[in-house]
Amino acid sequence: MQKISDDLVCTAERATGYTFKNKKLLVRALTHSSASRSENYEQLEFLGDSVVQLVVTKWLYARGGSEGEMTAERQKLVSHTPLKCASEALGLTGLIIKGVRDVGEKALSSVYEAVTGAIFADGGYRAAESFVKRTLLSAHINAPENFKGELQEYVQGRGLPLPEYRTTRRGGSANSPEFVCDVLVCGQSFSGAGRSKGEAEKRAAKAAVKALVN
Numbered sequence: 001m002q003k004i005s006d007d008l009v010c011t012a013e014r015a016t017g018y019t020f021k022n023k024k025l026l027v028r029a030l031t032h033s034s035a036s037r038s039e040n041y042e043q044l045e046f047l048g049d050s051v052v053q054l055v056v057t058k059w060l061y062a063r064g065g066s067e068g069e070m071t072a073e074r075q076k077l078v079s080h081t082p083l084k085c086a087s088e089a090l091g092l093t094g095l096i097i098k099g100v101r102d103v104g105e106k107a108l109s110s111v112y113e114a115v116t117g118a119i120f121a122d123g124g125y126r127a128a129e130s131f132v133k134r135t136l137l138s139a140h141i142n143a144p145e146n147f148k149g150e151l152q153e154y155v156q157g158r159g160l161p162l163p164e165y166r167t168t169r170r171g172g173s174a175n176s177p178e179f180v181c182d183v184l185v186c187g188q189s190f191s192g193a194g195r196s197k198g199e200a201e202k203r204a205a206k207a208a209v210k211a212l213v214n
Contacts, residue, residue, distance in 0.1 A: 084105070
């Protein structure tokens with residue numbers, strides 16, 4: 001059993017990118033209640049849930065936005081699906097120690113929170129924050145904003161006509177052109193300005209997304 005635990009720890013540490021001082025914390029973070037009623041990940045999951053919430057909250061606060069916008073975005077980021085996807089991407093779901101064949105879908109997101117809690121307990125907030133940013137938020141940190149795509153998904157999901165973009169003004173000089181574009185969507189018009197037609201359309205779409213989606 002000790003040999004199995006040692007192999008498990010090595011594999012899990014490679015997966016998380018974090019080396020534990022207290023290896024038992026990692027083993028516990030991966031142990032489902034079906035394998036142990038007392039030494040399982042439930043307490044660490046409780047701790048990790050709060051840590052993930054705090055890391056995501058601080059990140060959203062630094063980006064800015066209204067309270068409603070930040071709350072909605074946080075709910076999306078800490079929900080079951082992104083946590084499950086993070087676990088699967090790290091390979092944690094295949095490392096769960098269990099006493100039954102199927103531990104259910106919830107375990108796939110719970111193990112991510114438990115591992116986060118274990119890292120916090122072992123290495124403190126900075127270590128846990130680094131883990132969450134690298135494994136959960138990295139895609140959002142590095143992804144360019146795509147307001148035109150987000151607006152299109154919004155109307156398509158509701159069976160509404162696609163957004164219609166119109167260039168309403170062209171001005172400026174050859175070295176410093178200025179464009180103003182409107183987007184007609186959901187019976188409303190939103191404007192955006194930029195140094196190219198594409199930039200103006202993106203800003204018009206951003207105005208629409210802020211008004212309609214959030």
